[in-house]
Amino acid sequence: MTSAALHAKDVGNKFFKEGKLAESLKFYKEAEKLDPNSPVYPSNLSSALYELGDYAGCMEAILRSWALEPSPETSLRLSTRLAKSLSQGVQNGSIQPSVIEQNDPAIKELERFSTTDNADVIQAWKIWKNIKRGLGHHSDLVREAKIRFSKLPIFKPMIEPEQLYFVFGIEPIVSLATGFGPDNDEAINIRALSKDQLSRLSFMLAGIGDGRHGFATIIGLEKQYEKLNASHKSAFKAHITINDIHFGIVARNFMFYLLLEELMTDDLEPMVRAEIQATLFYMYAGWVVPTYVHTRFIRLCQDASARLSEDPPRLPTWLHVAQRTVQPILQVIDFWRTDTLKNTADVLQHLTYGSASDHIQAMFDSGIMGAREALQSRRDETARSLKTIPDHALRTLGNTMRWTETTLPDLRRKLKEDREEVIDVLMMTQFDKNIELGLFPEAEWFRRTATFIPPPELIERHAGFDYYSKSFGARGKKPEIDDAKYKKLKVTVAKTWKPNITIFSSPEDRCVDMSLDAFGSVQVIAQFNMTHNLGNSKKGQNIACPAFSYLSTFFDAAAAAAKKLKDHMCIEFLGGEINTELSKISLGVDRRPAEFPRKYTRMWLSNIPDYGHGTLSTATFALPLLQDDVDGAGATANCQFNSPTWTSDEEYCYNYIMLLPKDLERYLGIRTLNSKAVQDALTLASTPRPRPLASLASREQLHSWLSRLLLSLIWSGKAQARPNTIKLPNNLVVFVKLMYELRDIGYPSHWLSDFLHAVFNGTLQVDHSVYRDKTPRPVSDIYKRVSPYRVRLDPWYAELAMLLTSTGHCLPFAVQIPDGLAASPDEIGAFKANPARNMHALESMMAFPRNDNVFAMLFYRPDEAGLRDSSALRSFIPSLPSVIEGKTTPPPGTFHILTTLDALDLGRAVPEVRWKMSRTLTAKMRRERWMFVLWRMDFHSFATDPCPASAWMHVDTPV
Numbered sequence: 001m002t003s004a005a006l007h008a009k010d011v012g013n014k015f016f017k018e019g020k021l022a023e024s025l026k027f028y029k030e031a032e033k034l035d036p037n038s039p040v041y042p043s044n045l046s047s048a049l050y051e052l053g054d055y056a057g058c059m060e061a062i063l064r065s066w067a068l069e070p071s072p073e074t075s076l077r078l079s080t081r082l083a084k085s086l087s088q089g090v091q092n093g094s095i096q097p098s099v100i101e102q103n104d105p106a107i108k109e110l111e112r113f114s115t116t117d118n119a120d121v122i123q124a125w126k127i128w129k130n131i132k133r134g135l136g137h138h139s140d141l142v143r144e145a146k147i148r149f150s151k152l153p154i155f156k157p158m159i160e161p162e163q164l165y166f167v168f169g170i171e172p173i174v175s176l177a178t179g180f181g182p183d184n185d186e187a188i189n190i191r192a193l194s195k196d197q198l199s200r201l202s203f204m205l206a207g208i209g210d211g212r213h214g215f216a217t218i219i220g221l222e223k224q225y226e227k228l229n230a231s232h233k234s235a236f237k238a239h240i241t242i243n244d245i246h247f248g249i250v251a252r253n254f255m256f257y258l259l260l261e262e263l264m265t266d267d268l269e270p271m272v273r274a275e276i277q278a279t280l281f282y283m284y285a286g287w288v289v290p291t292y293v294h295t296r297f298i299r300l301c302q303d304a305s306a307r308l309s310e311d312p313p314r315l316p317t318w319l320h321v322a323q324r325t326v327q328p329i330l331q332v333i334d335f336w337r338t339d340t341l342k343n344t345a346d347v348l349q350h351l352t353y354g355s356a357s358d359h360i361q362a363m364f365d366s367g368i369m370g371a372r373e374a375l376q377s378r379r380d381e382t383a384r385s386l387k388t389i390p391d392h393a394l395r396t397l398g399n400t401m402r403w404t405e406t407t408l409p410d411l412r413r414k415l416k417e418d419r420e421e422v423i424d425v426l427m428m429t430q431f432d433k434n435i436e437l438g439l440f441p442e443a444e445w446f447r448r449t450a451t452f453i454p455p456p457e458l459i460e461r462h463a464g465f466d467y468y469s470k471s472f473g474a475r476g477k478k479p480e481i482d483d484a485k486y487k488k489l490k491v492t493v494a495k496t497w498k499p500n501i502t503i504f505s506s507p508e509d510r511c512v513d514m515s516l517d518a519f520g521s522v523q524v525i526a527q528f529n530m531t532h533n534l535g536n537s538k539k540g541q542n543i544a545c546p547a548f549s550y551l552s553t554f555f556d557a558a559a560a561a562a563k564k565l566k567d568h569m570c571i572e573f574l575g576g577e578i579n580t581e582l583s584k585i586s587l588g589v590d591r592r593p594a595e596f597p598r599k600y601t602r603m604w605l606s607n608i609p610d611y612g613h614g615t616l617s618t619a620t621f622a623l624p625l626l627q628d629d630v631d632g633a634g635a636t637a638n639c640q641f642n643s644p645t646w647t648s649d650e651e652y653c654y655n656y657i658m659l660l661p662k663d664l665e666r667y668l669g670i671r672t673l674n675s676k677a678v679q680d681a682l683t684l685a686s687t688p689r690p691r692p693l694a695s696l697a698s699r700e701q702l703h704s705w706l707s708r709l710l711l712s713l714i715w716s717g718k719a720q721a722r723p724n725t726i727k728l729p730n731n732l733v734v735f736v737k738l739m740y741e742l743r744d745i746g747y748p749s750h751w752l753s754d755f756l757h758a759v760f761n762g763t764l765q766v767d768h769s770v771y772r773d774k775t776p777r778p779v780s781d782i783y784k785r786v787s788p789y790r791v792r793l794d795p796w797y798a799e800l801a802m803l804l805t806s807t808g809h810c811l812p813f814a815v816q817i818p819d820g821l822a823a824s825p826d827e828i829g830a831f832k833a834n835p836a837r838n839m840h841a842l843e844s845m846m847a848f849p850r851n852d853n854v855f856a857m858l859f860y861r862p863d864e865a866g867l868r869d870s871s872a873l874r875s876f877i878p879s880l881p882s883v884i885e886g887k888t889t890p891p892p893g894t895f896h897i898l899t900t901l902d903a904l905d906l907g908r909a910v911p912e913v914r915w916k917m918s919r920t921l922t923a924k925m926r927r928e929r930w931m932f933v934l935w936r937m938d939f940h941s942f943a944t945d946p947c948p949a950s951a952w953m954h955v956d957t958p959v
Contacts, residue, residue: 005035009044016048022694024048032064039070043078050081052693053748055089056099063106076121079113083124087131087814088749090138097135127816134809145810146587148825152806154579154621154737155612155729155853156899156937160907162851163246165505168285169209170520171638173528176203176213176602177220180636180674181681188601188632190224195235197630198228202239202597204625206578207606210284210521211253214242214571215260215558216528221569222561223532238569239597247575248505251329251336254321254573255297255502256280258304261316263559264566274457277552285521285551286452286500287351288344292461294498301337305330318566322592325575336501346511347499348490353447354515355432382426386415400435401425433523438546443519445471448486451493452518453545455552464489469544519547526550529557572596578608579621583737586624587810599627603635609682610641613730614656616709618684619668620738626686634673636683643678645724645776652677655726655776658709667697667705669745690746702747703755707766707791710735710759714796714899715881717775719854719938726776728938729853731899732796736803740811749813756815759793759800766791770881791884794892797821798859799900802828802916822918829919830902830955834910835934835944838870850907854938857898857915861930862946865890870942873933878940896921904934906943914955925949 012027025048032041046061062082070078086107089095100107114125134141174180178187190198201221205213221238228236244250259280263273279296282289289297307314308330313321321329389397391408398411401422405414415422425435434440442453445468453468454461467485503511529535535553542549562569572592574581584590585598603626609618618635627633639652646652653661664670664684669691674683697705713735716728739752758764765788771777801821806828808815822828858877860867866889867873879887880897902914913934931946 002035005031005038005041008034009041012044012048016044016051019698021048021052022692025052037068039065039068039074041065042068043070043074046078046081046085050085050750051748053088053750054094055085055092055749056094058085059089059095059099059103062110063103066106066110075110076113076116076118079110080118080121080124082107082110083114083121083128084750084814087124087128088753090131090135091814092743092749092812097138100132100135123816127814130816131814138809141809143589143810145807145825146589149737149740149807149810150580150584150587150589152733152803153900153902154577154583154617154731154733156731157855157901157904157913158853159850159855160905161903164851165246165248165509166209167249167252167503168516168518168521169212169524170640171209171212171606172524173216174213174604174636175216175220175528175532176205176604177217177224178532180602180604180634180683181638186632186673187220188224188630190227191232192631195232198232198235199237200239200597200599200601200627201237202241202600202627204241204243204578204582204600204603204622206243206604207608208242208244208249208253209606211242211256212521212525212528213604214240214253215256215554218561218565218569218571219532219534219557222564225565225568233568236568238565239572240569241572241574241597241600243574243576243578243581245575245577246505247325247328248332248502250325250573250575251332251505252502254319254329255300255304255333256284257319257571258300259283260555260559260562261319262300263555264563271457274455277555278454278458278548280555281548281551282452283500283502285518285547287347287450287503287518288493288497289500290454290458290461290497292458294501297501298337301333305333305337308333316566318562318569318571320570320572320593322572322574324591325573328575329573332505335504335506339501339504339507341507342499342501342504344497344499345494347503348450348494350511350513351450352513352515353443353450353518355434355443355447355517355519358515379423379427382423383419386419386422386426389415397422397426433527434519437523437526437550438543439519439522439526439550442468442546446518449490449493450518451497452547455545455548456542459544464492522547522550525554529553532557570596578605579612579617582621582625586621599625600635601627601630601633605635605637607638607640609637609656610639611727611729613728613734615653615659615664615682615684616657616730616734616738619657619664619670620734620741623668623670623684623686624689624741624744628686628688634683634685636674636681637677638681639678642723642726645726646678647776648779649675649677649682650779651776652682654779654782656728658705658712658782660779660782666695667702669696689744693746693748696746699751699754702742702751703758703764704766706739706755707764708768709738710793711766711770711791711884714793714897715770715884716937717771717773717777718940720774725852725938727852728775732799732803733900736800736807736811739813740807743812752813753815756800756804756813760797760816760818762790762792762794764791764793765789770884772881789886792886792888792892793884795880795883795895795897796899798896798917798921799898802918803900806916821921827919828916829922830914830916831922831952832903832912832914832955833932833947833952834912835932835947837906837911837943838945852938854936855901855904855934855943856937857901857913857932858895858935858942859898859925859930859932860890860895861925861928865894867895867931873942873946877935877942899937906934911944919954922949922952922954926952 008027008031012024012031015024028041028045028048032045035041042061042065046058046065049058049061059082062078066078086095111125113121179185203217208214217240225233225236242253259276262276275292275296279293282293283297308321308326313326394411398405403414405411428435434443446452453465459465529550534557603622605622622635626635650660653659659667661672661675664672669687669689671685671687673685674681713730713732719725742752743749767785767788769786771781798821801817804815805817805822806825817823862868867876898915902916904913905911926949930949933942933946934944935942
């Protein structure tokens with residue numbers, strides 16, 4: 001050894017011990033260069049490369065060292081490190097099978113050391129041998145594993161399968177081309193994009209609801225497109241994916257776009273255009289629709305059904321329905337065109353109009369403490385403001401009050417005469433946008449007739465509707481309220497109009513009693529029109545039909561934009577749960593056309609995170625699919641389900657992912673563009689992957705966070721009743737998928753393996769208690785520490801083994817499954833049973849919403865686990881935190897918990913549950929007469945009677 005090489009090695013060792021791996025690498029390379037004949041230097045280098053996760057480089061350094069005949073002690077270390085590098089490198093794709101074949105002789109020589117008594121080297125080579133067996137079919141095994149991964153449910157099940165059908169939206173409009181929300185106007189800097197970036201603009205709109213964000217994004221894209229020169233316009237290509245978990249919503253939006261296509265037709269006759277506009281308007285916003293609208297829509301349904309039934313579907317070039325989505329939306333469309341049972345009277349009976357001001361007034365009238373005082377305070381404040389009202393505001397007020405007076409003296413006289421009425425109107429204006437938008441007269445008409453006013457071209461088809469202009473339409477006249485006439489008109493509507501069939505999605509759907517603000521959608525569209533200067537966007541627009549005027553302006557703008565962009569744009573309709581669909585895309589098993597985007601410029605997730613485990617699901621499924629090379633890329637969501645529950649944005653973030661917002665970038669490479677999750681929107685962006693290891697959390701920090709997160713998934717605390725509920729539906733599939741993503745973020749594969757091995761070996765230590773209190777957790781929980789202790793996780797080994805074995809070939813890290821658990825996908829079986837509900841289940845179903853994903857399975861051996869009766873079960877479930885913290889009873893191997901269930905329906909006549917598990921373990925359970933119960937993880941109560949293993953049925957293999 002030369003002195004210079006020794007010095008370089010010593011410096012490298014110093015950096016290595018300090019954890020400065022990149023710096024140590026430089027000196028180890030220098031040492032090997034200075035003395036290429038010593039096996040020590042490439043051995044040192046291989047150690048640093050391994051710790052950095054460069055397994056291919058590590059393997060090469062090991063083989064160089066081995067060729068120089070190292071000492072037996074060094075050889076043993078090299079053998080262990082080589083086996084680990086081969087395992088991790090093949091799993092994460094950095095070492096190809098062909099490289100293994102090329103170096104097979106040297107690898108076999110080092111494999112000889114696996115016969116020693118050293119447990120570490122034996123274990124390392126055991127893992128590698130298991131991986132090596134599949135090298136001949138590596139690519140096929142990886143793809144099969146990804147397909148299995150994509151099919152695993154990511155949520156715990158609910159009482160019975162249920163999807164909410166939200167027809168009418170409530171959100172302010174978002175145009176992703178020009179911002180992330182109404183208060184986040186961050187337009188994409190279109191002129192800063194290269195032609196390549198312009199050619200792959202892509203937008204995901206999830207939880208699309210009534211589709212307002214899709215139309216707005218098209219309008220925004222056209223405005224952006226017009227900023228480009230001819231050369232860059234030719235490169236422009238935008239893709240919009242429209243997604244909803246409910247195929248009825250996807251079908252409804254698809255029909256809107258077919259109507260938009262009709263509006264794009266050149267030289268439409270005015271009457272035909274008015275009919276198309278009216279059809280879009282009434283089907284979009286109405287509860288009931290004129291007969292001619294219904295007739296046109298049914299005719300369009302018939303045409304759509306015929307076109308979708310062709311292979312491939314015969315659609316405009318700019319519209320695409322995902323292959324897997326075609327049949328489900330065909331079923332919905334065919335229901336719409338053939339249903340004869342839904343009737344107008346039923347709709348009118350169950351849906352009643354309630355404006356924002358109605359709801360506010362009801363709150364004040366309810367006697368809620370402080371409500372009347374607050375109202376009086378606002379009245380006094382409004383009255384004081386009228387004393388100094390400026391001239392321009394007085395003129396605006398005159399228009400709002402529909403006064404005929406025009407001179408300032410007359411207006412001030414009128415203000416004095418109608419002072420109390422003015423105060424009432426201004427008070428309600430603070431809560432009800434109908435007043436300032438000129439919609440108040442039509443809203444009063446709607447309150448009495450449940451109908452919108454049609455455009456002037458079609459008003460003659462509506463007997464009695466001229467009464468609107470007589471009662472509300474003429475400025476300067478007090479509304480002529482004749483209840484008898486309105487009742488007669490409503491009876492006529494019930495007899496001659498048709499229900500908006502798209503309110504329903506299947507023959508089973510029924511109207512439920514609801515008080516809705518039918519003008520909510522009109523208001524947000526009106527405000528969008530004004531913000532974006534669409535058409536004649538002044539207040540009220542056409543006083544004869546203000547609601548129609550606002551919506552037709554919006555849809556006309558969308559049609560004009562789509563017509564201009566149709567050769568540069570594709571609208572894709574994709575049904576399914578968004579996180580699951582994104583997972584399929586990230587795994588490369590989505591079956592969408594090859595030219596469709598796999599990364600998105602921007603995503604709108606609506607308030608799906610409220611229902612889907614918040615930031616954890618967003619970080620695991622959405623953010624990896626964001627373009628990280630386009631400025632302004634990001635994913636945004638709002639919080640509408642339970643915003644009053646949260647005390648801060650930090651608490652919102654922490655409860656879902658066990659990190660504070662300030663830590664997201666260090667742990668996950670996530671940039672926060674807007675942190676106001678609760679009151680505004682949460683907008684997150686990704687950073688280029690992989691991140692430098694030095695910029696990420698340390699191994700100890702990563703393992704500490706993963707421990708906290710894992711414990712939060714298996715025991716989240718106790719839920720509160722509405723309205724303080726937070727939904728924590730993720731199961732352990734999401735934890736495995738997160739581990740999958742962590743390697744791409746930049747963490748070495750063996751860090752992830754080491755964590756899972758600590759779980760399975762029972763050596764995982766934590767320094768915090770299992771959370772026992774009610775959710776949401778206070779942020780202070782993250783700072784609470786206890787003396788480190790080993791957690792007990794054996795009850796979840798069966799599930800983790802099933803998940804890791806199912807997905808093992810595609811995981812970017814190597815894991816050794818303990819003996820006795822599922823060791824290969826063929827060893828995993830699918831099972832079902834029909835457990836009987838008990839009183840606790842009935843109480844849960846009565847007391848709590850049916851769409852909470854909260855159920856898990858508890859398998860147990862009654863005698864050995866000490867769970868012989870219902871009383872023991874009821875007391876055992878709340879005691880699980882003590883088990884996790886190390887309690888030795890029940891003994892290991894006497895009970896298992898499963899959070900990943902394939903299906904559950906406790907609402908059917910014969911309840912059914914389906915799950916996957918090791919065949920061998922299940923056979924053992926049958927021999928030993930095990931039982932299972934379903935239990936609620938939110939309120940810690942079991943929901944079924946014990947179901948014996950003798951009643952479990954094996955179903956078709958899941959592989």
